[in-house]
Amino acid sequence: MSNITNDEVDVVIVGLGWAGSIMAIELAQAGLKVRALERGPDRPPEDFAYPKPADQYAYAIKNKVFATPRDAALTVRYNDSETALPTRKWGAFAPGTGVGGSGLHWTGVLIRPTTTDIKLKTYADHAYKRGSLDPDLRIKDFPFTWDEIEPFFDKFDKICGLSGNTGNLKGIIQPGGDPFEGPRSSPYPLPALHDTYNSSLFAETAKKMGYHPFPNPSANVSQAWTNPYGAQLAPCNYCGYCSKYPCLNYSKASPQTAILDVVKRMPNFSMRVNANVIRVDLHADKKTARGVTYIDENKNEVFQPAKIVILSSFQFANVRLMMLSGIGQIYNPLTETGTIGRNYAFLSNGDATLFFKDKHFNPFATAGATGEMFNDISPGNFEDGIKLGFIGGAKIHSSQATGAPIGTALPKGTPGWGKGWKEGMVDWYGRSMKIGITTTCMSYRGHHLDLDPNYKDPWGQPLLRMTFDWRQNELKLQRYLRDIVLGIAKELGPDSISENFLSLDSHWDITKYVSTHNVGGAIMGDSPRDSALNRYLQSWDVHNVFVPGGNAFPQNFQANPTATIGAITLFAAEAIKNQYLKNPGPLVQV
């Protein structure tokens, strides 16, 4: 174990997932000397050549390409008066690791928030009577306009070969797409994926009932595609091994397929894997960073000097690293001082499973993003929330993200084991479909991240502590959505329905997988008083540190976060190239 100092670089990138890969290529193409440090291993595409990923046990049960709780656990508690306990096994969420991050194995739903979603505070102030919502609500607007950010959504859509139906092209509503989407400057790059049986049944019924379904916008591409960087994607073959799996067919847009082969050719780009960054090192005045320190695979402590530091590991890892490095002040929920750790949010889901003994759904023939959804129940698109006293909405969808048999849903009353279970599998595998919800999640004064006082990671550093639970706002939303979903389900006439929604007294059950769309903790905003980053993801406190990731969201909308993470990262990269390099310093004056 020895101390090493690397050669200095212009940019060090911590975490080589989507955000890190976007920063890497944008800044390397601008001529900067860029080095990426990735905690996990390299993940070259030949590791996932057909048919290796077609292995549910390895990838979806044992989480082969995910981080392990042993290395990356957090602690969780419901409120500040409790002692937080470690996530000893993954449950509600599961972060990735390795080159590509979760971008390697994500589902591939690439969807933008609405124009209302990015100005939710303005909307709430306008639409809701004062005092009708939870007084602890701390929602904020994103610090950019739709017109400013749209070109970057557009660019990321093209980087990923977005496949779907255009809904709103330059203000004109197009048939077949989402009529509620914000105006696009270009149509979708590629046509939509094909519908599976469940999605077509759902869409047909939803349409009849007055909703506006459209195919899930997909980064599993429908045709061969060459993206703006020159990288190639291949047509999806609906292999059924998508969500949680690396793609075996070059069809899922990932850092590997969309970016890395291009940036790896550049002599000014280099990377180190199995390099765990433990700290950002600041200058004595704490106004700028001088580099980062990591532990390499031989347990050496290595200092990487850099002029610019990009923190692009997962949302909560970014926040934790800021805390461990003394970047900004850790948030105190009682006094509401400090900004690092505040506005943590998540999301909830729920579903009804419909069983049809005589239908063949062929759940194995599917892509990750296969499905139909509607956004009619989205803030600004419906009024019931205002009447019923909650703010939020949900994607309502019938998707079929994977079809492998472990964990097959069986009708209520089927025994959990024995002859009944076995025959249940024979009778009901492939005979069910789901109608699901993916909800918004507001941010609250008391939902926050900080450092745990009791538990440490294998490198001796405190685990991140997460204080979060469901609030009445989200639970009321769930009950409302349940009625809608069951209404559609009954219209379809199944033999039986089983349901899974939260109740008004539900606590967050971290043993059941929800989604890894954890957001907030180091949010972007207009003021250093209540945000950690400005609109360019630049730390208000340390001006050569940029933190792209879901951490930047002030609350969660119902759209999947990746499209927005891609857009805000591209937006920040432009600012670094065009403004920061010429004049290093805070980019936003307050």
Place this chain on the structure above:
Amino acid sequence: MATAAAVPIASIPLVRQAHADGLEGMSLNQYQPVFFSAPEWQFILAACDRLIPAEGRGPGALETNVPVFIDQQLHNGLGDDVYMDGPHPENPAPTLGFQGTLTPQQSYRAGIKLAQQHAQKKFGKSFEQLAAADKDAMLTALQKNEISFAELGEPALKASSFFGQLLGDAKNGYLADPMYGGNKDMKAWVAIGFPGARAAFTEWVDMHNVKYPLGPVSVSGKRA
């Protein structure tokens, strides 16, 4: 009796398919467990035989070598990704997830030992010697945590946790790719109509409500 099983492909000369090597071609009565001791193995065989029995439609756990899978998984580090550091407070809220102190390997050793202790106490026999109905009753009691492991001397393990681990592993072994030792000859996949590792359905995604006719293929390329 009609099941969701695929139509067998009579025209394919089976002699062309090489016999599977390694775990995939193992026969249960020739398998030598590497994790379980001989007595523990007897418990596992008997328990798996009731969790996924031979009777009824579809293959049972023994026919599909599920115990081989479990033995191999425990031997190969199952559970080494779990965060095990203390402290471990008493009575954690179940919604905050697993907070136990035992690894899966420790749980199986302790769980089998205590289950056998209980069987001796209650029936004067070991578990594998019980009649099927008694086995089922005992498994149910474990599942519902009606057997107190604490009273039998092990407060760190709940009977229901042990049962949950065993059942989960059995189901995984039943349905996983046969390279892991279970789902022998892909019989479970054939029974439910799952095509295995074929992973290519471009034209099938459009065939709504049409039964898929082709049997499964494993990651190693074996056909059924």
Place this chain on the structure above:
Amino acid sequence: MMNKLTQFLTTAMLALAGAAVHAAPDQALIQRGEYLARAGDCIACHSAPGKPAFAGGLAIDSGHGIIYSTNITPDKQHGIGAYTEKQFADAVRKGVKADGTHLYPAMPYTSYAKVSDADIKALYAFFQSGVKASAFDAPASKMRFPFNLRFGMGFWNYFFADAKPFAAQAGWSDKVKQGAYLVEGLGHCSSCHTPRGFAMNEKASNSGQPAFLAGGELNDWPVPSLRGMPRWSEAQIVDYLQTGRNHGSAVAGEMTAVVEHSTSHLREDDLQSIAAYLKALPPAPARSPAVKPQGSQETARKLTAAVNLTLGERLYLDNCVACHFVNGKGASRVFPELDGATVINADNPTALISVMLHGARTPSTDKAPSILVMPGFARRLSDAEVATLATFLRQGWSNSAASVSEREVAKVRK
């Protein structure tokens, strides 16, 4: 890994500082020489893995012993630093070293004979001033008797080497002329694509001869004819040379390295010239396979329905359909077409069997950086299964070629 080698070699080649041995080297000339060295693919033989660029040491199995490539860096003792331009020209165009010994025609001097004086001058400038000198002492070649008697090469050259300079044919456009110059000369495509005689000599040395680029065999692989290229347009030829992939094909075997190190570095206009030239050559008389017009639909239909399958069809669905699809058409520039593919219909099935067993990967190139990997199926399929599947491919859709035997597969697998 190929990527790292390319990166390393590129960096090494750009190391101009301190490498100059002659006064006032003209940068433009050196860069021209560097470009021509790409066209000649000198690096492919004169660089060995782990050794400095152009320092030689690559072992080439000639079938009669091992030939080691020489150090052609400007080192005065171990390389060609002491060569005059005339000596350099004689080595490149006549296969004669400065000390008078003959080079073996593993060095394609029979093709390089066509390189112009101006281009020799540029190449010389590059190798003297654009390449970093290395003192690496490349091993001596070890040829078996009587091939170790280098003076014998003099006789061989007398009978088989055509030392005539490049001559354009009447009626060629400037574009075709440029393409011919590149292909006949530095490109030395003839080394692989022209059939060879009993003395390992190429049976033709220039475009006027009908055997020129008419295809042949290399290390048992069938090498396609380049004459006329009836199945590809000029743009498709350019795409392939630039990126190792096009609408229907992806590079495999020896040509992969040629694309990676040589053709993908050529300018668009030069590649267009090469394409125009190849299209201008009268095609070699080829066995016309019996085309089955309904074949494509029939195979696609049978595979889609997936009932009553033959073993070959079942193997296709279990191994290949994920990328190549039921219609055998793959997807443009990512998954090669199987229906009508030259490599599948070739009389000699070795290349096909090889790719099925070992897979293939596209090189990373400037215009197409993505490395697309086809896995090998050696572990997944037995010899009998490969033979059955290869036979299915050769007779499915509109393809028409002889069956493949288990024995043929076993031979390739060794």
